[in-house]
Amino acid sequence: xxxxxxxxxxxxxxxxxxxxIQGQASGTTTTTxxxxxxxxxxxxxxxxxxxxxxxxxxxxxxxxxxxxxEYRQRRxxxxxxxxxxxxxxxxxxxxxxxxxxxxxxxxxxxxxxxKLLSKELSVLKDLFLEHAHNLADNVQAPGAEGASPAHNNxxxxxxxxxxxxxQ
Amino acid sequence: xxxxxxxxxxxxxxxxxxxxIQGQASGTTTTTxxxxxxxxxxxxxxxxxxxxxxxxxxxxxxxxxxxxxEYRQRRxxxxxxxxxxxxxxxxxxxxxxxxxxxxxxxxxxxxxxxKLLSKELSVLKDLFLEHAHNLADNVQAPGAEGASPAHNNxxxxxxxxxxxxxQ
DNA sequence: CTGAATTGCGCAATAT
DNA sequence: GATATTGCGCAATTCA
Numbered sequence: 559x560x561x562x563x564x565x566x567x568x569x570x571x572x573x574x575x576x577x578x579i580q581g582q583a584s585g586t587t588t589t590t591x592x593x594x595x596x597x598x599x600x601x602x603x604x605x606x607x608x609x610x611x612x613x614x615x616x617x618x619x620x621x622x623x624x625x626x627x628e629y630r631q632r633r634x635x636x637x638x639x640x641x642x643x644x645x646x647x648x649x650x651x652x653x654x655x656x657x658x659x660x661x662x663x664x665x666x667x668x669x670x671x672x673k674l675l676s677k678e679l680s681v682l683k684d685l686f687l688e689h690a691h692n693l694a695d696n697v698q699a700p701g702a703e704g705a706s707p708a709h710n711n712x713x714x715x716x717x718x719x720x721x722x723x724x725q
Numbered sequence: 726x727x728x729x730x731x732x733x734x735x736x737x738x739x740x741x742x743x744x745x746i747q748g749q750a751s752g753t754t755t756t757t758x759x760x761x762x763x764x765x766x767x768x769x770x771x772x773x774x775x776x777x778x779x780x781x782x783x784x785x786x787x788x789x790x791x792x793x794x795e796y797r798q799r800r801x802x803x804x805x806x807x808x809x810x811x812x813x814x815x816x817x818x819x820x821x822x823x824x825x826x827x828x829x830x831x832x833x834x835x836x837x838x839x840k841l842l843s844k845e846l847s848v849l850k851d852l853f854l855e856h857a858h859n860l861a862d863n864v865q866a867p868g869a870e871g872a873s874p875a876h877n878n879x880x881x882x883x884x885x886x887x888x889x890x891x892q
Numbered sequence: 893c894t895g896a897a898t899t900g901c902g903c904a905a906t907a908t
Numbered sequence: 909g910a911t912a913t914t915g916c917g918c919a920a921t922t923c924a
Binding site: 569633636637640644 | 916918
Binding site: 635638639644674 | 895896897899905
């Protein structure tokens with residue numbers, strides 16, 4: 559657990575931005591500072607002169623920017639925030655995935671129900687038709703006396719609603 | 726476009742692995758090597774003694790590991806892979822989210838359909854009951870010949886539903 | 893302007 | 909051995 563390091567990016571036509579870095583630990587006290595475990599100093603390459611053209615080379619605040627105490631503090635905070643953010647993000651993704659599963663199940667349930675209802679409906683309709691036929695027969699073939707001439711509850715005037723449900 | 730950098734992590738009880746880095750920019754060839762342009766040496770933290778138990782400190786290949794040509798190449802490849810992987814990951818997340826939306830819609834459709842079927846079923850059942858009653862009346866009160874034809878239950882709201890469910 | 897949250901990026905360890 | 913994933917830190921940017 560120690561810190562300090564350096565990094566530079568500078569990709570493409572990126573402006574030469576150099577930076578530093580280091581990771582630190584978190585295992586224990588967050589406020590851990592350079593424990594000085596077993597680290598060694600080593601020469602590093604770094605952009606030589608900061609000298610700028612129209613340079614307003616501002617930036618000092620306690621030891622030239624990096625390794626500044628405040629800097630470290632900010633970094634640490636940010637690192638924390640990043641971690642948090644990523645955790646959430648991951649969690650959210652997981653939740654979403656689960657939502658998918660739940661919805662799938664729900665869907666199956668609903669489809670099953672629809673199937674059932676459809677079947678019931680179909681049975682009932684058939685029953686109805688049969689009935690209608692019987693009545694019709696009675697009407698058309700009133701042959702026997704004891705017949706049942708009477709009524710014609712012949713409802714069912716071709717009311718077929720073609721419900722195409724769309725939404 | 727240049728690169729180079731370094732970083733070490735060392736998190737938690739992570740084995741103190743520190744590294745170094747540096748980046749510089751110079752915006753020229755990608756293959757930029759240590760340009761030596763204007764760089765300065767700076768102390769860096771590094772794991773103290775590499776001394777290992779069965780230590781086989783191998784690693785040379787053109788200038789001690791880093792800044793090795795091959796190293797750079799690998800890094801670049803990896804960076805590419807990483808980018809790709811992340812893209813996919815992101816894409817997948819998006820897809821999942823969309824799937825949720827689709828499933829939600831589907832669900833609503835299904836529920837609507839269920840509602841409809843239920844209603845139809847209910848109507849049909851009522852019709853049935855009424856019918857049953859009529860028949861019962863006829864049986865129980867066959868009294869007059871032309872007798873009790875009375876009611877004409879004319880309910881009949883749409884029965885035949887051509888439910889075409891599509892998806 | 894200050895600080896947290898996000899996002900893109902590179903490194904390195906690890907998994908495939 | 910090479911690519912794919914994953915955790916992590918840095919820094920730029922976006923939000924509050």
